[in-house]
Amino acid sequence: MTEQLWDLRRVLDEIKDDPQQYHATDVEVDPDAELSGVYRYIGAGGTVERPTKEGPAMVFNNVKGFSDARVLIGLMASRKRVGKMLHHDFRTLGQFLNDSVSKPIAPVVVDENQAPAHEVVYRAEDPGFDIRKLVPAPTNTPLDAGPYISCGVVFGSNMDKTMSDVTIHRMVLEDKDKLGIFIQPGGRHIGHFAEEFEKANKPMPITINIGLDPAVTIGVTFEPPTTPLGYNELGVAGAIRNQAVQLVDGLTVDQKAIARAEYTLEGYIMPNERIQEDINTHTGKAMPEFPGYDGDANPALQVIKVTAVTHRKDHPIMQSVIGPSEEHVSMAGITTEASILQLVNRAIPGKVKNVYNPPAGGGKLMTIMQIHKDNEADEGIQRQAAILAFAAFKELKTVFLVDDDVDIFDMNDVVWTINTRFQADQDVMVLSGMRNHPLDPSERPAYDPKSIRIRGMSSKLVIDGTVPFDIRDQFERAQFKEVPDWEKYLK
Template structure:
């Protein structure tokens, strides 16, 4: 019998078998500025308030206002834990990653019935659709511009569908069907594709994939020149797991989604359109950055219009990270 393919649930189950690496709590937690504060003292490490410690990954099972969802944080907040997740000596992870880049394993496509992430579908055309009531996206501090998606892997392609790529961006929930996405100048390959769509004055279809096997998130952090334009970092994740990442066709957009994600947002980046990141709060702040300070809100983030949200039926897990933490430093490294 073939073993189940890797996804976040399989990884959390494996971590749960290793003492000190994983913690679940059923105590109610407020996603607004409380969840990140609790985690900061349990397991953040890195640049948060002293004393820092290398604590467990944490899953919060009881999220205020979101009875059917969970939030997980800190999976990759320790090199040793990443070694356990990838079944590799943490001291030579760099070599493992280099080997994976050089020996890519490309994704495969599966049907909707084999894609757990499409078990439940919310369409933006539904009368009560509101991304802010579906996604338990945390707010890190009272000053944040809003609830943030910090561990959403954006999958997009060029207009001719000759190249696809994945990147991670910070994304704030702005209203019921709008996300503000910060694409850094020169914004890696997604930014390159978006510029091509803008030249055609066309919206760019994307999927935002949340709640993933950490091998995917780790692969996604690669940048040029290691992974040049045309190299899709999902190939790295396939190599790390020695099994291809499974993709499924989007329901409302002409783009692929990661089939074993927990949540997928199907959306379009609008051409030649921006908005103020903190339009709802006007605090002038975005969210905590990895050096430890709260970053300034951007006056002009890209406008992303949501077409649908799909997710697993059984209490989907929102994966998140907090800016100043060992997790961010570890991924960046």
């Protein structure tokens, strides 16, 4: 019996009959700000401007200007939906991904006839070639610098092809064959490879892969030190599915593409060439980023020269993400939880029961750590766990520490500990002058000149809501009777 292969369409088939998880519409929608504006009300969540809420993923079948294409948004904008799609309990997804990192299944290369991503091919030399007419990339807001590929997996390698990597970057459509790509300085391996090519003054061949199994889209968001230079995160997706991700040779570049993607773009990151991000709009803004604010347009993005666009035959699916949505929390937060668990499990095994990066931090800025203390000798171990978390992920800003009787996925329960198990004069730790994420708008010298020398520095916060072990008997929660069949009273 032939093994059924994982891709986006298989995942959508699994959830499409559940109205709480999936909704498709044939109502015409404009990809220029309207599509994201609609989804803001239906299911974006996260740090998006209110009103918003958690809701189903949406497929827009009637996209203005793109008669044959569909746009999917919000696929991962629910942690419970992510758990369902990955066939795993949503509460322990961090540990699941941590296990997957340690047991990767490497991708495999397949023949061209096994790559539905290449069913339709447009080359840059074809008459009328224009990525703005071929790729239905939406804008998030009217201020965006242009249409953005916000969920595209970039595949690249070093010059001698001994290492490869996959990462997600914001990419704006600037011209008929030109993209601007933001590569955050430091940490991203694609950036390391691009520097190597630029020093040699050579273009770097890449593919951009869009419309993927969420095992791929989430798995590729791991960063150092969890996945060091030379670790291709497609192996994580392979481990999640127990099935290797399939790759295919590019058609116009010497690079691999993901064979079962909905869309691929092929091209080169051009050496020593830069472009103003908002060159077409002059709004001063890029797109909304995960903290909930519009990102500033970058004056000098690196440039991708597009050589081909390929896609599937049957109504290809463009996948898009609203920057501050719950979807970003799933993509960035779950892998961050895994990175934290990997480090604390080695350093203080058994003391951190679980970790959750909630929507309030966009998946990156905040974590909640569930602590277990066995005896008095464990007192203080919780604060060392917090410091380890900062070491595991430098962009983390705030850590909540709670006991293992607290539901870390219920913010009311977490904040309850701050009101009943916390004293502000002794249970706060502030660590000044540390590195953090440059997209946090409070991290600028004008905000705190004594601690912030340059943009991207921060004072980090630990809130210790754990009970001192020697007085734990005074903090037992009221114990209710266990009623295993309670649900029968709702029938």
